[in-house]
Amino acid sequence: MTTLAGYGLRLHGFGFKTLGLEKVGHLLASADSLAWSTHARHRPPMAGHTHKNCANCLPYALNWRTRVLARMPAWQQPALDAA
Ligand SMILES: [Zn+2]
Incomplete structure (x- = not known):
């Protein structure tokens, strides 16, 4: 994820688990x-x-969604807009 994000790609976490979001959500x-x-x-x-x-x-x-975002470290919270 870090390598792909490093290329400037806008990544989508398809079926991502909350633990994965906590680790690399800031890259998505x-x-x-x-x-x-x-x-x-x-x-x-x-x-x-x-x-x-x-x-x-x-x-x-x-x-x-609110609970998932609250669990993420503050420095990793993405600006995900609810549609
Ligand atoms: Zn209901």
């Missing part, structure tokens, strides 16, 4: 993962949500 232009959806699928829905689980739920995904 973007990343995605279905980990949040899998996590939600095996848990009851968030308070006030009426669906079976939050596997396809924007508030759950945004909470996941």
